[in-house]
Amino acid sequence: MARNKSFSVTTLPGFTAIALTTFVLLYAPIVTMVIYSFNDSESVALWGGFSIRWYVEAWDNTQVQQATVRSLVIAVSAAFISTTVATMAALGTTRRGRFKGQTLIYVMINQPLMVPEIVTAVALLIFFASIKVATGYTGLAYLILAHSAFCVPFAYLPIRARLEGMDLALETAAADLYARPWQTFRHVTLPLMMPGIAAGAMLAFVISLDDVIITEFVKSAGQDTLPTYMLGQLRRAVTPEVNAISTALLALTVLLLTAFFILNRKRD
Amino acid sequence: MAGTTHGSGRTGWILSIPALILLALGAAGPLLIVVVYAFLEPGEYSGVVWEFTTEAWFRVFFERDIFDDTVTFADAHLTIFWRSVKLSVLTTLIAFAIGFPTAWFIATRPPNKRGFWLFLITIPFWTNLLIRTFAIMEVVRNQGLLNSFLLSFGIIDQPLQILYTDTAVLIGMAYVYLPLMVLPLYAAIDRFDFRLVEAGYDLYATRMKVLRRVILPIVKPGIVAGSILVFVPSLGAYVTPRILGGGKNMMVGNFIELQFGQGRNWPLGAALSLLLLMIVLVALLAYVRVTSRDQTNG
Numbered sequence: 001m002a003r004n005k006s007f008s009v010t011t012l013p014g015f016t017a018i019a020l021t022t023f024v025l026l027y028a029p030i031v032t033m034v035i036y037s038f039n040d041s042e043s044v045a046l047w048g049g050f051s052i053r054w055y056v057e058a059w060d061n062t063q064v065q066q067a068t069v070r071s072l073v074i075a076v077s078a079a080f081i082s083t084t085v086a087t088m089a090a091l092g093t094t095r096r097g098r099f100k101g102q103t104l105i106y107v108m109i110n111q112p113l114m115v116p117e118i119v120t121a122v123a124l125l126i127f128f129a130s131i132k133v134a135t136g137y138t139g140l141a142y143l144i145l146a147h148s149a150f151c152v153p154f155a156y157l158p159i160r161a162r163l164e165g166m167d168l169a170l171e172t173a174a175a176d177l178y179a180r181p182w183q184t185f186r187h188v189t190l191p192l193m194m195p196g197i198a199a200g201a202m203l204a205f206v207i208s209l210d211d212v213i214i215t216e217f218v219k220s221a222g223q224d225t226l227p228t229y230m231l232g233q234l235r236r237a238v239t240p241e242v243n244a245i246s247t248a249l250l251a252l253t254v255l256l257l258t259a260f261f262i263l264n265r266k267r268d
Numbered sequence: 269m270a271g272t273t274h275g276s277g278r279t280g281w282i283l284s285i286p287a288l289i290l291l292a293l294g295a296a297g298p299l300l301i302v303v304v305y306a307f308l309e310p311g312e313y314s315g316v317v318w319e320f321t322t323e324a325w326f327r328v329f330f331e332r333d334i335f336d337d338t339v340t341f342a343d344a345h346l347t348i349f350w351r352s353v354k355l356s357v358l359t360t361l362i363a364f365a366i367g368f369p370t371a372w373f374i375a376t377r378p379p380n381k382r383g384f385w386l387f388l389i390t391i392p393f394w395t396n397l398l399i400r401t402f403a404i405m406e407v408v409r410n411q412g413l414l415n416s417f418l419l420s421f422g423i424i425d426q427p428l429q430i431l432y433t434d435t436a437v438l439i440g441m442a443y444v445y446l447p448l449m450v451l452p453l454y455a456a457i458d459r460f461d462f463r464l465v466e467a468g469y470d471l472y473a474t475r476m477k478v479l480r481r482v483i484l485p486i487v488k489p490g491i492v493a494g495s496i497l498v499f500v501p502s503l504g505a506y507v508t509p510r511i512l513g514g515g516k517n518m519m520v521g522n523f524i525e526l527q528f529g530q531g532r533n534w535p536l537g538a539a540l541s542l543l544l545l546m547i548v549l550v551a552l553l554a555y556v557r558v559t560s561r562d563q564t565n566g
Contacts, residue, residue: 010376010462010465011376012369012372012475012479013475014369015369015372015373016369016373018366018369018370018373019369019370019372019373019374020373021366022366022367022369022370022446023370023385023388025443026388026389026392026443026446027388027392028407028413029400029403029404029406029407029413029443030392030395030399030400030403032403032406032407032413033399033402033403033406036406081290082290084286085286085287085290086287088283088284088286088287089283089284089286089287089288091283092279092280092281092282092283092284093280093283093284096279096280099277099280099281100277101277101281102280105280105281105284105287105288108287108288108291108292108296109284109287109291111291111295111296112291112295114548114549114552115295115299115545115548116500116501116503116504116521116544116545116548117501117504117506118504118506118520118521118524118525118541118544119299119302119504119524119541119542119544119545120295120298120299122302122524122528122537122538122541123295123298123299123301123302123541124294124298125528126298126301126302126305126534126538127297127298127301129315145290145293145294146294146295148290148294149290149291149293149294149295150294150295152287152290152291156287206394209396210394210396210397210398212396212397212398212506212507213506213507213521217525217528227396227398230398230402231398231507231510231511234402234405234511242402246396246398246399246402246403249396249399250395250396250399253391253394253395253396254391257390257391257394261387
């Protein structure tokens with residue numbers, strides 16, 4: 001294998017340069033945004049020295065506070081509900097023989113990944129508008145229901161992947177040792193599933209927290225979440241405050257993602 | 269375990285029921301209502317009048333003159349559809365042109381370094397779409413990074429108006445959907461057997477020939493998957509064209525929203541949504557066919 005380096009089979013001309021440029025281009029806008037969130041100037045274009053005043057202003061803004069709390073309430077509820085039903089569905093659809101209608105269940109569960117979000121948003125707007133008129137209830141439940149539904153596939157996929165990689169022998173061993181089905185589930189299956197469930201819940205949380213379109217269509221008046229609040233701000237004058245909120249959200253996403261990767265790595 | 273397989277279908281269904289109910293209420297069920305609404309009369313302020321008509325579908329494609337009832341093509345609608353398709357195709361092409369070398373680069377790193385590069389692709393992927401679009405807006409605005417860069421190198425004399433044009437929407441979509449192209453391409457190239465490239469060179473193939481005749485055909489499923497994953501959300505994009513395209517450069521997603529807002533024509537909005545859904549489903553079916561054929565062949 002005495003090949004000279006310029007003729008490695010894995011090298012194609014220009015590819016490395018394009019790839020490295022891509023990584024720079026991918027991060028340049030985000031890094032710029034993070035840097036400018038610490039800008040003291042009123043203008044989003046000029047640098048006026050380092051400051052955390054926009055973070056302080058965002059923190060003191062009651063609209064931002066309410067939107068943050070609302071976003072978190074919805075994301076936690078949606079993550080909890082979607083992960084619970086996804087765990088049950090994953091238990092029902094893996095590690096047993098193929099059964100009639102299984103494909104239908106897969107299609108239903110993955111449906112939110114296939115239908116354009118704007119279409120689902122329109123559908124929910126119509127559906128919930130008539131319920132709002134009929135019942136007079138305009139609370140957060142609509143948003144929680146919608147978010148829980150589109151989070152199901154994101155919770156389901158990691159849990160199912162985890163279950164498929166699990167060894168049936170351990171549960172058989174537990175059953176051989178006279179564990180009742182519930183005991184086997186509680187002390188063997190569930191602990192083994194936990195990394196998948198945690199990963200699914202985290203993904204569902206991030207997906208719910210990020211949602212703009214469905215929330216924008218489903219929300220009643222005064223029910224802004226953090227993303228829809230930011231979208232509303234963008235329509236008017238852009239203040240560096242939005243930079244600060246974005247950076248904070250970005251930090252949260254990176255934190256959760258890192259945890260997700262560590263959880264997934266432990267499996268091997 | 270023969271005894272358990274017998275009842276597994278019932279248990280499987282029972283365990284899946286909560287998820288199915290949730291999805292029926294919060295996602296799939298309401299789609300059926302959209303189908304019904306697309307065949308009703310628009311209400312005066314919003315909503316619908318419960319009378320059957322195919323007027324909404326007619327109005328997707330045609331316009332009727334209010335004075336003499338002459339029928340012409342609805343140019344405005346067709347322009348918006350054409351712009352959506354054009355921008356989505358271009359987005360897909362750009363994403364492929366820069367995504368393929370990137371995926372290739374990651375897949376040819378030493379195995380212990382690949383995780384790091386993949387992680388770099390994944391962070392933007394999971395970052396809020398709104399935040400990424402917003403970051404691009406900062407870059408393309410008149411006093412933004414791109415214009416200052418071009419000005420300082422003397423390439424242009426005065427700032428280019430990029431924001432609120434189709435170019436801005438295109439840059440934005442290529443930027444936000446790029447990870448969706450890179451990830452499936454990486455998965456395909458990662459499985460690729462590089463001895464085939466070696467064999468190609470041994471048989472005196474040029475680099476171009478190896479790329480065209482050996483590499484591209486084998487990683488085709490990854491190319492198809494990446495293209496679908498970029499094309500489908502581009503076609504239904506709402507946030508990116510709204511922020512970067514301004515009010516005038518609408519795509520289908522924004523036009524649909526308009527019907528439920530100022531347009532006050534819910535049936536037309538419903539019909540447009542269904543049309544968008546149908547185009548997406550056709551693309552997905554094509555994808556399933558291509559990938560299943562490749563699997564049976566290979």
